[in-house]
Amino acid sequence: MNRLLTLLPFLFLASLALGQEIKYSASNNDWNPDSLGNQRAVLHVSGNSKLAHAIIPWRRHDTDPQNKRLILQDAKTGSLITQVKTGNLTQESGEIWFEPVSGPGDYYVYYLPYRNEGRSNYPKGVYLRPVSNAGQEWISPGVAASLAIVTGFQSVNEFNSFYPMEIAATGKELAALEAKNPAAAYLVFPEDRMHPVKMTDAIPQRWILKGIKKSFTDTAAKGEFLAFQFGVYARKDLQNLRVSFSSLKSGSNSIDASYISCINTDGTSYDNKPVKFTVDVLKGKVQSLWCGIDVPLNTMPGTYQGMATISTTGQPVTNIRLSIVVKNKILTDGGISQPEKQTRLKWLNSTMAQENTVIAPYTPLDIIGDTAIAFLGRKIIINTDGFPKQIQTFFTTEMTGYQKTPNNLLYEGIHFHFTRASDAKDIKLQNGPVKYLEKSPGTVRWQCSSLSDSLQMNVNASLEFDGFMTYTVQLIALNDLDFSDITMHIPFRKDKTDYLMGLGEKGEKRPEKINWKWDVATKNQDGAWIGNVNAGLQFSLRDEKYVRPLNTNFYLQKPLVLPASWSNGGKGGIDVAVKGASMLTNNYSGPREMKKGDTLYFNFNLLVTPFHTINTDFQWANRFYHKYNRPDSIKATGATIVNIHHATPINPYINYPFIEYKKMKAYIDDAHSKGLKVKIYNTVRELSNHAYEIFPLRSLGHEIFSTGKGGGFSWLQEHLGNDYIAAWFVPEIKDAAIVNSGMSRWHNYYVEGMNWLTKNVGIDGIYLDDVAFDRVTMKRIKRVLTADGHPGIIDLHSANQFNKSDGFNNSANLYMEHFPYLNRLWFGEYFDYEKNGPDFFLTEVSGIPFGLMGEMLQDGGNAWRGMIYGMTNRMPWSDNADPRPIWKLWDEFGIQGSEMIGYWSDNCPIKTDNSRVLATVYRKGATALVSIASWADADVEVKLQIDWSKLGIDPAKASIRIPEVKNFQKAMEVKVGDALHVPKGKGFLLLIK
Secondary structure, eight states: HHHHHHHHHHHHHHHHHHEEEEEEEEOOOOOOHHHSEEEEEEEEEEEEOEEEEEEEEOOOOSOGGGGSSSSEEEEETTOOOOEEEEEEOOSEEEEEEETTEEEESEEEEEEEEEEEEEEEEEEEEEEEOOOOOOOOOGTTTTTOOEEEEEEEESSGGGGOOOOOSHHHHHHHHHHHHHHSTOOOOOEEEEEEETTTOSSSSBHHHHHHHHOOOSSSEEEETTTTTTEEEEEEEEEEEEESSSSEEOOOOETTEEGGGGGEEETEEEOOOOTOEEEEOOBBBBBTTTEEEEEEEEEEEOSSEEEEEEEEEETTTTTTTEEEEEEEEEEEEOTTTTTTOOOOGGGGGGGGGOOOOOOOOOOOOOOOOOOETEEEEETEEEEEEETTSSSSSEEEEOTTTSSSSSSEEEOOOOOOOOOOOEEEETTTOOOEEEEOOOOEEEEEEEEEEEEEEOSSSSSEEEEEEEEETEEEEEEEEEEEEOOEEEEEEEEEEEEEEGHHHHHHEEETTEEOOOOOOEEEEEOOTOOOOOEEEEETTTEEEEEEETTTTOOOOSSSSOOOOOOOOOOHHHTTTTOOOEEEEETTTEEEEEOOOOOOEEEETEEEOOOEEEEEEEOSSHHHHHHHHHOEOOOOOOOHHHHHHHEEEEEOOOSTTTTTTOOTTTTTTHHHHHHHHHHHHOOOEEEEEOOEEEEEETTTHHHHHHHHTSSSSSOBBBBBHHHHHTTOOOOSSSEEEEEETEEEEBOOSSSHHHHHHHHHHHHHHHTTOOOOOEEESSSOHHHOOOOHHHHHSSGGOOEEEEEEEEEEOOOOOTSSHHHHHTGGGGGGGGGGEEOTTTTTTEEEEEEEEHIIIGGGGGOOEBBBBBGGOOOOHHTTOOOOOOOOTOTTTHHHHHHHHHHHHTTTTEEETTTSTOOOOOOETTTTTEEEEETTTTTTEEEEEEEESOEEEEEEEEEEHHHOOOOTTEEEEEEEEEEBBEEEOOOOEEEEEOTOOOEEEEEEO
């Protein structure tokens, strides 16, 4: 008590500092944040006492400051001070006593120290708990404490700074502000684009110092998108917060109100539909309304004035006068090259590349008569009920060309059964006419209504040029109905269903029977792909409430929405079984009742495969180098395309390749001069915290970013607070990402960004690391990447999704809707190339049944098995599997221009006498390169079974040899009829001339 009495004068003096604005600055990474934290207060002690006292007005917005450690450091020596006592610690201020070991001078107080726990790329920042190592001898009764004055606050660098928008107002300041506006249900603070609103639980001190303003002034160039914001502080719960604008006038000139918008309330969806958003704000919260003026290029210079009106249900409006000075300067790019000014927020409402124009190599849809629709290599015949009567493909089994005889997939047409419980008989519907609603080169849409006295079925369907069909099937009960089942049958021809992938099954030979039930909580499964190499069909079951789930480690945090129609409270499922010459997929929903007027949606999608012939020449000519390196070094390896990952000097921040774009352009120009193409990592799933728009995007609620538990790296916790999912982190550059929410207007931004990078930086394509958007966005991306003759190469990497965290889906099945626009697969991490059989390689890895080819990743792949499918691994990803020796053999053989005839083709001219040892032939004139690989359980002896007529080589003149391939095989001569010793899991490449 005596000590406290002694200190009271000093407490009073220190408290005066609370009303003053103290200097905030950023250091140049002058300390290690992983041991001291990102923030510190600078104290200056002028007295000589062995005891110093300070009240630090830190104005924190993190919670529970009393439960976080303070670390004191002597600025002169760098040593830590152990003799420290704390008093009252609140968000507004903190009280401490300490021993100034070096006497008068500066001392640092680190007030958010943490340590990282968990995986280095998924860290968990844990804030240190308070400790006390202080003894009692240095705070004896009667000792007068020197006053430690706070001279400033510092962040470890500018990026971690709280100033000024995260320096919170005190309770006293807020109360004084509210007292001046006693009747207002909310307060509005106009704010410029360079000071994004960051706190939602407090207003910044900046607004206290500025006071309530009823006007906003800024300057813009002609053609510029001028962003600004209104920060709204709610004193009561607010509903339907909105902002409207008048036109801006300057004498006889004006900027029409249609050029002014608010991204929080209005916009255009990723699939080109107008959307409005309801913005509600809880009492005590702060909401930012981000607005923008798209100043027309022909605007005359001058000062343009008008009004912004902020409104909310049941409360008086607030008018803010706008005064915008338009300079006599033109920005033809709208200021896009300066994203730090939030100029790219206009991209959120972009409609770029939305027209469903046909993308090469696809051809326009061709309607033949009244029922058939032809498209590249395939045809659909429509039945009288609007469903496919037959699905045909015309690809050869080699997948290198087309045949005249169709491959018919269906045993009979796809159809529904509506079975009454009372008599176990089907309700018979009378089909109305099929009406075509759209006949364009890219899309054909039709509808059909079928009717009975008790049930109506409305079918709306569309087919797109790549083979994607979507069906909306609406059932309306015209009377009360009691069903024993509602089913959709897909009756396949049995001989066209060699393989199956999905419904909890890995890609393999189709089982004789599958009985599958809905379980969206743990399984990302709603359909399957069934077919052969040259003919197949993917189907997926949906309803009207379908929302694309998260994927890649995050499925369980936002799983599929259970379709009420198909699942029917757990009664529904899918049975797959052979019935004679057919293979029936029975999609059933089980017993249910429908009351008169009830409506159900039994929607589904179909995707006809393959999408096109395989382009083997692209595979041989385009050799990927997947690492940042000097272009001349890459050129020397024989690679032709370099993929620039994130966390590299020219693309440092994940999924935000705009910050170092000048370095990226210089690199690409250099690479182009050496004949190399350059693709960059840029996908949608998570977004770097370095994105300039991170806080405007956060103001959109959960539209762009997924809800979650927060946590993760310290920056995220200190600046985002909570309600997000922490994602990938790069320790070397402190790049921390958070997870996107799914389908949103961020995909509009993404398309615009791809277009800008293609035109202004010169990228030749993109590398996708899994995909978090749907085929609408993929088509748009392909259009902008290939515009004006750009190559637009897209390759997709996926980690194996067949695991608990990803919902036991198959990567190829999950991403099949994107396959029409990909150039190569890289499947991928956690794919087991040793324990899985050839059917798995074919369906889940190679891409061949879909018109694609791929490469291997995990542990360098299996080089022998990979060559069966034309795959190697990728340079320089694996030290123990350099593909260059195989590339060298390709070139020596002249594989460019050869015909690939895989073991899956009946026309393959070479087989072995062991069904577990397979052969693929690359035929070119009178020569052939033969790939042999074993899936036998042990070393085996095999003989080649050669159909010389099919091979096109005279056996009397033929020679066979095994050429030297480093780390793959030793050279040896082989005589026709010789047995080959094939080691387990390996094989050979043979040359036949």
